[in-house]
Amino acid sequence: MFLTLIRRELLDNLMTFRFAAAVVIMLLLVVANTVVLIKDYEGRLADYNTAVKNHRQELLLENKTYSDGMLSFWGTIILDRPPNPLSIFNTGLDKRLGNEIRVSHIFTPTIWDANKHAADNPYFNILTSIDIVLIFQGILSLLALTFAYDAIAGEYEHGTLRLVLSHPVRRGYILFAKYIGAMVCLFVPLLMSLLLALILLTTSTMITLDTDDFLRIGGIVLTSLIYLSLFYLIGMLISAITRRTSTALILSMFVWGFLVLVYPNMILTAVDTAPQAAPEPAAYHQIKRMWEELERKRDQFLRNDPVPGEGWGFDIVDMEGRDFIFSGGDDKPSKLLYYTYVGSEFETIDEKSEPQVRHAQNFYGFIGPLTVNTVERTWLIRKPALETIYVEPANRGRMLLKFSPAGLYDAATEAWAGTDLNGIQDFFRAAQRYRQAVVNHFYDEKIFASRQWFSSDQGAVDWDTLPQFSFQRSDIGINAKRALPDLFLLLTMNIFLFIAIFLVFIKSEV
Amino acid sequence: MIWHITKRELYDHLNSLRFAFTTVLLIGLMIVNAIGYLGEHTAQSTAYQKKVSASLDKMRSNADSLYNLLTEGPGPLYKKPCPLSFCANGGETFIPESADGVGEGLFMTSSRFSINTTWRMKYPQSNPSLWDLMPDYTNVDWGDIISIALSLVAILFTFDTISSEQERGTLRLTLSNSISRGTVLVSKFLAALITISIPFLIAVLINLFLLYTSGSVPLAASEWGQLGVIVFIAFVYVSIFLGLGLLISSRVSSSSTSLTILLLIWVVWVVLLPTTIGALTSGLQPTMTHNELAARQQSLASRFFEQYDELWRKTPSREIPATEETLLWSKYLTEDARDNEKLNEEHLDAQIAQVQFAISITRISPASSVRYAIESLAGTGFTRHVQFLEQVRRYAGEFRTFLTETDRADPESPHALGPKEGTSQKPVRFESIPKFEDRISFSEAYNAAATDILLLLLFFVVLFAGAFLSFIRVDV
Numbered sequence: 005m006f007l008t009l010i011r012r013e014l015l016d017n018l019m020t021f022r023f024a025a026a027v028v029i030m031l032l033l034v035v036a037n038t039v040v041l042i043k044d045y046e047g048r049l050a051d052y053n054t055a056v057k058n059h060r061q062e063l064l065l066e067n068k069t070y071s072d073g074m075l076s077f078w079g080t081i082i083l084d085r086p087p088n089p090l091s092i093f094n095t096g097l098d099k100r101l102g103n104e105i106r107v108s109h110i111f112t113p114t115i116w117d118a119n120k121h122a123a124d125n126p127y128f129n130i131l132t133s134i135d136i137v138l139i140f141q142g143i144l145s146l147l148a149l150t151f152a153y154d155a156i157a158g159e160y161e162h163g164t165l166r167l168v169l170s171h172p173v174r175r176g177y178i179l180f181a182k183y184i185g186a187m188v189c190l191f192v193p194l195l196m197s198l199l200l201a202l203i204l205l206t207t208s209t210m211i212t213l214d215t216d217d218f219l220r221i222g223g224i225v226l227t228s229l230i231y232l233s234l235f236y237l238i239g240m241l242i243s244a245i246t247r248r249t250s251t252a253l254i255l256s257m258f259v260w261g262f263l264v265l266v267y268p269n270m271i272l273t274a275v276d277t278a279p280q281a282a283p284e285p286a287a288y289h290q291i292k293r294m295w296e297e298l299e300r301k302r303d304q305f306l307r308n309d310p311v312p313g314e315g316w317g318f319d320i321v322d323m324e325g326r327d328f329i330f331s332g333g334d335d336k337p338s339k340l341l342y343y344t345y346v347g348s349e350f351e352t353i354d355e356k357s358e359p360q361v362r363h364a365q366n367f368y369g370f371i372g373p374l375t376v377n378t379v380e381r382t383w384l385i386r387k388p389a390l391e392t393i394y395v396e397p398a399n400r401g402r403m404l405l406k407f408s409p410a411g412l413y414d415a416a417t418e419a420w421a422g423t424d425l426n427g428i429q430d431f432f433r434a435a436q437r438y439r440q441a442v443v444n445h446f447y448d449e450k451i452f453a454s455r456q457w458f459s460s461d462q463g464a465v466d467w468d469t470l471p472q473f474s475f476q477r478s479d480i481g482i483n484a485k486r487a488l489p490d491l492f493l494l495l496t497m498n499i500f501l502f503i504a505i506f507l508v509f510i511k512s513e514v
Numbered sequence: 515m516i517w518h519i520t521k522r523e524l525y526d527h528l529n530s531l532r533f534a535f536t537t538v539l540l541i542g543l544m545i546v547n548a549i550g551y552l553g554e555h556t557a558q559s560t561a562y563q564k565k566v567s568a569s570l571d572k573m574r575s576n577a578d579s580l581y582n583l584l585t586e587g588p589g590p591l592y593k594k595p596c597p598l599s600f601c602a603n604g605g606e607t608f609i610p611e612s613a614d615g616v617g618e619g620l621f622m623t624s625s626r627f628s629i630n631t632t633w634r635m636k637y638p639q640s641n642p643s644l645w646d647l648m649p650d651y652t653n654v655d656w657g658d659i660i661s662i663a664l665s666l667v668a669i670l671f672t673f674d675t676i677s678s679e680q681e682r683g684t685l686r687l688t689l690s691n692s693i694s695r696g697t698v699l700v701s702k703f704l705a706a707l708i709t710i711s712i713p714f715l716i717a718v719l720i721n722l723f724l725l726y727t728s729g730s731v732p733l734a735a736s737e738w739g740q741l742g743v744i745v746f747i748a749f750v751y752v753s754i755f756l757g758l759g760l761l762i763s764s765r766v767s768s769s770s771t772s773l774t775i776l777l778l779i780w781v782v783w784v785v786l787l788p789t790t791i792g793a794l795t796s797g798l799q800p801t802m803t804h805n806e807l808a809a810r811q812q813s814l815a816s817r818f819f820e821q822y823d824e825l826w827r828k829t830p831s832r833e834i835p836a837t838e839e840t841l842l843w844s845k846y847l848t849e850d851a852r853d854n855e856k857l858n859e860e861h862l863d864a865q866i867a868q869v870q871f872a873i874s875i876t877r878i879s880p881a882s883s884v885r886y887a888i889e890s891l892a893g894t895g896f897t898r899h900v901q902f903l904e905q906v907r908r909y910a911g912e913f914r915t916f917l918t919e920t921d922r923a924d925p926e927s928p929h930a931l932g933p934k935e936g937t938s939q940k941p942v943r944f945e946s947i948p949k950f951e952d953r954i955s956f957s958e959a960y961n962a963a964a965t966d967i968l969l970l971l972l973f974f975v976v977l978f979a980g981a982f983l984s985f986i987r988v989d990v
Contacts, residue, residue, distance in 0.1 A: 270542075
């Protein structure tokens with residue numbers, strides 16, 4: 005009996021015009037947008053490859069000494085964040101946040117210190133393109149509602165419900181059959197469009213997806229299915245309560261408008277207009293004081309060392325009689341970034357200056373570890389302060405978004421794709437670990453106190469001896485862990501709605 | 515008779531559930547819009563004033579010698595924020611707010627002389643919100659409300675006007691009276707238009723009341739005029755979708771099919787075309803990629819290097835008339851600034867052409883047209899940016915002429931603009947320097963919007979004529 009019911013529902017839905025329309029809409033939207041998104045991704049990947057090549061070249065060309073590579077502003081060690089191929093499904097923050105970060109022992113790299121490599125035509129961003137998840141989020145949910153609004157109300161109106169119930173069929177079975185029938189029908193356009201998107205993805209030679217990526221896409225499909233079912237159930241509940249198709253339809257449309265269009269923008273406008281952090285947070289002054297302490301210690305060292313004068317060039321001159329010393333810093337209160345550095349750079353060293361070299365080595369052997377130490381201490385303050393100022397309001401906004409299923413869906417798929425804040429942070433955590441590895445390498449090889457720190461007269465630095473940076477996106481297990489809470493919430497909503505529909509339907513008179 | 519039927523339809527609509535929901539939806543959206551833009555304009559204006567005065571202060575300090583003005587240029591030129599940005603923010607996060615007229619600083623120094631480059635125009639590319647971790651969202655503007663919400667509402671009010679009367683048989687009843695079908699159609703159209711305009715106008719008034727009384731948006735007579743035209747455009751746009759709804763509703767006998775077709779068209783027009791088509795066309799009108807730009811800058815530099823390889827041995831001097839060596843320096847520095855600026859402008863023009871081509875393609879959707887029309891009228895968006903850039907170029911010319919003429923007026927200068935020795939070093943009266951002021955031209959705003967308004971009217975006429983023809987042939 006149950007199977008008969010399902011078959012009836014399935015045929016009912018499949019033969020309708022709206023099923024054909026749903027398939028056409030989804031195919032049209034997904035294919036057109038996938039083409040655009042793939043092009044965009046390929047562009048970003050090409051930019052990334054160029055940037056990696058250029059950064060490497062500049063590092064090798066411009067830097068002869070360690071202090072040059074660490075301190076100067078030109079051609080230093082720069083790490084590039086590769087674009088995420090799954091950003092085609094959900095762009096998230098992948099495209100927007102910075103994608104090149106400088107690594108140096110004088111500061112801890114974070115999202116806020118990152119830059120972006122140039123794009124061909126940034127004006128083009130005003131023609132925003134939408135990603136696949138956004139299509140599902142907006143349009144597929146609308147389709148689910150058009151399938152659901154007359155599921156129960158329609159049968160009331162036609163009187164067919166009375167007919168069905170005159171048979172010995174449980175009401176729960178009828179509901180379940182309707183649900184299954186419609187979900188299968190909705191799943192068809194979803195799957196077809198996704199398959200086409202995947203085919204398009206595989207035709208692109210620049211995009212390579214591994215097994216984990218396919219599992220992640222599987223996660224996105226699963227989440228989409230649950231999200232779709234949620235909207236179908238919302239429509240069904242409205243249909244069961246109102247009992248009139250025209251009322252149910254109008255009500256469904258407005259509920260959709262509210263959940264998908266109004267609520268997300270409204271709540272974020274409200275959060276965004278909330279009071280902003282002070283331009284110079286208290287933590288910034290604390291950080292600045294630590295660096296000033298470092299400067300005091302440096303000056304004290306220079307006063308106490310056996311060399312007269314308090315310069316850090318130690319009057320070393322090269323063959324042509326030049327002495328080249330540099331100092332600088334960065335002062336960005338809004339990013340809580342503050343640091344100062346001193347250094348010098350020589351290509352050749354005059355023989356007469358040779359005795360000074362030992363003192364310079366001593367000094368840089370002292371100031372290097374002291375700087376690293378100061379960075380570590382300021383990081384203890386900077387990290388929580390950045391969290392409070394930037395991450396927490398953003399997370400609050402994300403939390404509030406989750407009151408709408410659209411927000412939950414977006415968050416879950418972002419987590420699967422790895423384009424959420426955590427996914428981006430992964431890269432910067434890797435950059436921080438890499439910086440630590442470089443610093444450790446400096447300690448191990450006693451590079452701070454080496455001659456090569458400031459002079460290339462005995463050969464330029466071989467940058468290949470440095471630890472190599474590699475970044476792997478987090479594995480599927482972590483993606484799943486990040487996505488599961490939201491997925492679970494969506495599932496719970498589904499169950500609650502189903503129970504509610506069941507209760508309404510059971511009590512209603514035919 | 516037409517008013518009689520309109521009145522009947524109107525009562526029907528006003529008592530319906532969808533009217534109540536429309537009211538709530540539109541008022542809610544308009545309030546969200548007002549709250550989102552409450553302090554926006556004041557903050558933008560203050561920031562603008564601050565930046566402009568900083569730029570002018572710099573210019574004042576450079577005015578102590580003409581040479582400084584020549585090397586430093588007029589400084590960054592800023593775009594004035596528009597009070598009507600709440601109507602359409604026009605993707606402003608993606609559009610830069612300034613153009614820079616600056617020099618590159620020190621070019622060459624030796625014991626004999628020191629040379630700074632001459633100023634040239636540069637066009638920065640916007641790189642918005644690099645450390646904003648907030649999830650993406652749109653600060654809802656009138657453009658969104660009109661193009662998305664209002665069109666959906668228009669569809670919901672018309673999808674069953676004719677098909678449901680057919681289903682219920684009331685259409686036969688109405689037409690059995692001596693009424694022309696045209697009258698019925700027009701009155702149905704008018705009723706729906708009036709029904710939608712009531713909550714829309716209320717929402718607009720609430721929105722303007724909030725913005726106006728909070729003092730955050732100064733609205734002068736011209737702004738009220740623009741707002742009036744924007745509301746008119748909204749009516750034309752709604753009429754398009756009403757016409758579409760009537761057309762489909764009279765072609766299809768069942769309401770649910772009619773709704774499905776309408777939603778399909780709505781999705782294509784409002785969601786698909788404005789976003790996707792534009793991006794798809796980028797390949798048809800290729801721009802100068804940044805690698806290409808870098809390569810051309812490189813080749814320009816090496817061309818100069820070859821052409822002027824003797825330059826560094828020549829010493830400019832203050833002799834009058836200018837020596838051959840001073841003139842050579844002057845020639846080089848002028849050419850360097852001119853050719854690099856030309857390259858920057860070529861790059862910018864290619865980018866603009868690409869975007870304008872994409873924009874004109876997206877106009878096949880009325881949702882894009884209405885958005886561009888509102889943007890033009892509100893003085894935001896890409897059209898406005900192009901107007902700003904035109905003013906910048908005109909001003910750059912003025913500034914350059916001013917430098918040449920002031921130098922010519924100085925008898926102690928060798929009139930070889932470029933190197934310090936060849937240029938007048940007299941202080942310049944700050945007041946006499948032309949200043950850049952971004953003017954928002956209303957006639958240009960209306961002109962830019964005119965094409966889109968005409969396009970929208972055309973859409974309306976075609977769809978309404980279609981609805982009329984198909985309603986005439988409906989079998990009752």
